Amino acid sequence: MKKLLFGLYAAIVLVLMVWGFYMAIYVAPEDAMQGEIFRIIFYHVPSASVAFVFFAISLAGSIGYLACRRNSPNGAQVADAWALAGAEVGVVFCTVVLVTGPIWGRRAWGIWWTWDARLTTTLVLWLIYVSYLLLRRFAAGPQVQTLAAVLGIFGALDVPIVYMSNRWWRTQHPAPVFGGSEGSGMDPSMLPAFFWNMGAWFAWGILILALRYRVERQQQKFAAEEAQAALNENG
């Protein structure tokens, strides 16, 4: 039954992705100022949104781990698996943002990169979470999960700074399209393509987040069994 539901969800995600692509390329009109290059927004902005939400999941998992690690070891492991899955999939989406952004910037601004507040804070966010993943991959010992949780919490503090950066400071990066100053917003003819792609990328993100969580839980179970077996051998 679980496999059937998973397959059904994966099929829905596939249809959403194809539909989103069709809307982005064939239905949405060209931007009056930027022309066709504007179509990168349909992958760039949803990827940033998914990354932010998944870093928030990682934050919740990290807090959950720190809160539960003494009283509820199993709950702490569940929270830790969500923290890791959120951080890792968030890094994947943040990488997409950091790759598609410069491609867009090269055509729109004539440069691949500039050290403005939005770009720099996004790069710092990516570096923090990459260091989180490196810590989890290469460090050993009983304190790794605790240290990772603390790093995960500090990393998440950068998310609101990234989000607000082009409101707080003058940046090369455009002002917010949604929720910005008066006159901001997107032409109504582009909105369906934008929201379909937003939905499709969130659906895709949830799919791989669930897979990553499942793999991590399995890994935890194996590790616990191995530790128990080692104890039995020594005892």
Place this chain on the structure above:
Amino acid sequence: MDEKAILDHQFVVAAYIATWVIQLSYVAWLAFKWRAQKRAAGRTGRNPQ
């Protein structure tokens, strides 16, 4: 199509391809990890669910 439009199109294609290369590479790595887990579970007689 003028030269600007052609270049714009090529940059959009590059961005979309880069996105899918990143996403599918990650999914492939995840699938590889999952299979390795299943194999390890099979060797030690554990239930990989």
